[in-house]
Amino acid sequence: MTTSTTAESSASSAAAPLLDLQALVVAVRRRRRLWGALALLGLLAGAALAVLMPPSPTAVTEVLVAHEADQPNDTGTLIRTDVQLLQTTQIADKALRALRSTDKPEDFMQDYRGTGLTNNLLQITVTGDTDAQAVARARALADAFVADHVQRMQKTAQAEAQALLDQRDRMRDELAQVNKEIGNQSADSNPKASASLESLFARRAELNSRISDFDERAADARTGAPQVVAGTQIVDTPHALRQSLPKAVATDAAIGLVLGLVLGLALAAVGTVVADRPVLRRDIAANLGASVVAELPRRTGRPWQRRRTRLTRERLTATLARTTRDSAEPVSLLELGCARSTSVIALDLARAMAAEGPVTVVDGLPGPQSAGRRRRPGDPTVVGAERAATVPPQDRRIGVGSVAPGTAWTDLPYLGTRTVLVVRAGHGSAAWLHTVARQLADQRIAVIGVVLIDPDPRDRTDGTLWDGAHTAPRGLSERPARQPGGGTSHAVQAVGEGRRRPERQPVWAARGPENDQEAR
Incomplete structure (x- = not known):
């Protein structure tokens, strides 16, 4: 029996997911505050x-940049190169010299940026202390960039043309040497010299053709620079951007939101995830080892919800009244995170049972939750836990206590040997719920059920333990305790009627004694 129970518990633990997304979503939604x-x-x-x-005053301008190696299928490599060249100390220093400013180029580079709009269109955005300063900076920066770009293109064209002219000059020197050899061999009447003379003539014709080709290529290289110079220009005059305070406020507020x-x-x-506080009724029932029998909101709610809340309270009071009448032992209400709601439920229960005889509420809650209330006509007698011995034997007792951290567990049996746990969803951690279930089992206090306070309205999980023990399993192997009134403890009895399924060890029982000590 023990082996099978342990195997079932291990299987259920292995099947449990590492992170329950449903519980996580519900817990996050509950922390919407x-x-x-x-x-x-x-x-x-x-x-x-x-x-x-x-935002600082800002000016913007656009520059059309012509490249000698422009291609229709360019992916923007050339314009990205221009953007990086704009962010250099050389361009910044030229702009500052034009402005006659003493700022450092490194500092000035932080005040502007370049953006490649297309393959040949560069946008320059500059900030300044005033709109006029920003416009002047943008103009100086655009002029410096255009001048630098044109200068680089001209130097490239001149270098290419000069290389071609140097090649042409070398060909001319070789042509002069060939002409000299032709003149020397023309005076010689040797038959062998005539064959060599033909090869020299062919070489001279080839050199003349190559010299002419180099001349044309050098001319093309020199004419390529003017096209780049004429194509690189400022197409959008530098102007200040209008700053709208409402728009800036709306944008920054949306980003902050x-x-x-x-x-x-x-x-x-x-x-x-870190706190591990169960919220779903399924998890709370599994950790406490008792079924959820009722749910109540923490607050009254909206006007259209008050009638439903009142009906729920009336049904809960009627259910607890029937349970208390049928029980030969005192019944208690133990709270966890909802002392006020528990005292209200206890007073409603006492009022419902006052017609059948005298009822006394033993208030063991920390603070004046019930005993400190102002009595109204028809309210039951409320005494503190220290005066519980003075309650007449003929009075029906309803104990109210707490299972919060710091509880004196040995005092709970004096409030009642059968109890209803009133738990606020998301208040206690899973480890503490395990501790509550174990301590109540040690004290032979039968848990009739759980009343869940402040449940999640979208929770659709089942809080009934269909295949588990309705009470803590430690009491199953022990004999019922004899009560002062002659009755016996019903800590091992199941709540509800009908056919019972095979009992299975609750979730918290698989944690082991070492985890129990940690939870305590």
Whole structure:
């Protein structure tokens, strides 16, 4: 039996996903106050930044750049080269000299940028202290770039033409040598010299052709530079950009909103994974080893939801009243993260049972949750836990306590040997829920069910343990304890009627004693 139970627990643990996306989404959605506040903070910060730090005056101009090696299928390599050349200290220094400015070229380079709009169109954006300064900087920078580009193209053309002319001069020197040999051999009447003379004539004709070709190529190289010079020019006069404060505020606010929202969602997701606080009713029931029998919102809610909330409270009160009537042992309500809601449920239960006899509520909650309330006509008697011994034996007792960290576990049986856990979703960690289930089992307190406070409205998981024990399994192998009134403890009884399925070890029982000590 033990081997099969352990095998089933191991199989269920292995089948559990490492990260439950459904629980993560629900937990992040429940922390909407966090990421909503960060999104609002980002929006306000962006708007304030746009107002307190407005953008600097900006001027823009466009330059048409002609390249000697322009190709229709160019992917933008040449214009990207021009953009990088614009971001050089040589161009910046020439622009500063034209402006007669004492700024450093390295500092000036931080105030402008170039953007390649097309393969031959370069946009230059410059900032300054005023609009006039920005326009002057843009003009000086465009002129410096055009001058540098034209100068480089001219130097390239001159270098190419000079190389061709040098080749032509070498050919002319060789032609002169060939002509000299032809003159020397023409005076010789030797038959062998006539054959050599024919080869010299052929060589002279070839040299003349190559010299003519070099002349044409040198001329083409010299005429290529004027086309580049004429094609490179400023096509858009430098002008200041109009800065719209409302537009800047809206843009910065939108950026801040998106960044804040992303940061908030990331923090909420990381916090959810690290904290490991179950939110879904399925996980809470599995960790506590008891089924969820009812759900209540934490707040009253909107006006159209109040009637449904009131009906839910009435059904819960009626269910607890039937359970309390049928029980020969005192029943308690133990809260985790919802002391106020638990005290309200206890008072409603006591009022519902007051017609059948005297009812006393034993308040063991920290602080004046129930005992400190102002009594109204018809309210039950509420006493503190220290006065529980003074309650008359004929009075029906309803205990109210807490299972929050720091609880005196040995005092809980005096509130009631059967209990209903009132748990706020997402309040306790999985380790603490395991601890609560183990401690209640050690104290032989039967868990009738779980009332979930502040559940997620979109939670569609099942909070009923269909194939698990309804109470903590430690009490299954122990004899019922004798109560002072002559009754016996029902910590091992199952709640509900009908055919029971084979019991299986709850999720928390597979953690082992070493994890139990860690949770405590």
